[in-house]
Amino acid sequence: MEIYLEYALLVFTSLFAMMNPIGVIPVYMSMTSKLPSEEAKRVAFKSSLTACLTLFFFAFSGKFIFDFFAISVNSLKVVGGIIFFITGYDMLQARFVRTKSENETEVEFANDVAITPLAIPIICGPGAITVVIIYMQEGLTIVHNSILLFCVFGICSLTWITLLSSRKIFQFLGANGNKVMMRIMGLIVMVIAVEFFFSGLKPIIQGIIH
Template sequence: MTDLYTFAILVFTAFFTIINPLGTMPIFMTMTSTLSKKRRKQTAKKATIVAFFTILAFAFSGQILFNFFGISVNSFRIVGGVIFFMMGWDMLQARLGSLKHTKDEGQIDAYVDDISITPLAIPMICGPGAITNAIILMEDSQNLTQKSVLIGVIAFVLLLTYLILVGASTITDKLGETGNKVMMRLMGLIVMVIAVEFFFSGLKPIILDIMHS
């Protein structure tokens, strides 16, 4: 039983650190700043649900999929870096979320669906680190009990992520329109820096492999 608790703490610490919901919160705030409170809650809910099932899918079949398609986690990092950079550039120009100002419910629904899947669920919440971690820990799980604990802890971390993102709505409302625009530009710079880190952390091992071969 002690080993099980130790395993649970290990899983929680690893996933909470990698997913980093507190780091995701400011970006979520800027992307949903002009949405209603209900829409923000809907976006957070969908993003965390999509992230949960994506992590589970890779946990159970990630290594097989990677081997089948001949892709690596490093390639995933490069793509994530490109997505982050494009998103950061739009945030820096304060162009993010132009559809949110329309009264057309269909367009608002499309925007919520769009950002809740990419980039919020993938690759922000469910990024290369979370996917790699899920694959490794699932392979390390020696029995059904440990696998169940792994799934339960992942669900708990994503529940915490959802609650933190929903809590960001209060901060967004207090900042006001000007505050949210300033926040968006600052976050844009940070996201672009993260994008560069993602891109080169994936590119470096690939270049080293090419040089060695």
């Protein structure tokens, strides 16, 4: 039992660090602050659910898909890093990452941003997908794999609860506090993006050279 508890703690902390529920708040707020409260709640639920289902999907079929299409995790990191960087730059300017167009209804806008970029790649990014695939492949028993899936569900649920509480947090901070926090988080997201990009690019270049 102690071994399983240690494994659960390892998986949970690894996934939590990669998914970072707290870090999702500024991105979520930047895209939903103009939406009615009910629509914002729908975005929180749909993005968390989509991220959870996506991670479940990659847990069971990720390695097969990567092998079948000859996709490397490093390539995923490079693309994810570019998307992260663009998102972080928009946050650094304290502007909306994605704004509703004139011909787009609030429901359509909410559905769009809930999936991209919130669920993928903000909540469920290259790091989280990589962690899930690796732990699923390394799981020695069905108990280990069950622990992994439970941790995925738990962190996605925690992300949903965190996003539901985000408006109260931002109301407490005020308009200026929100912008400052968004810029700080934008800078952090850009730094993470650079790390992702080069951690994926370096092995690719080394492979070409050798």
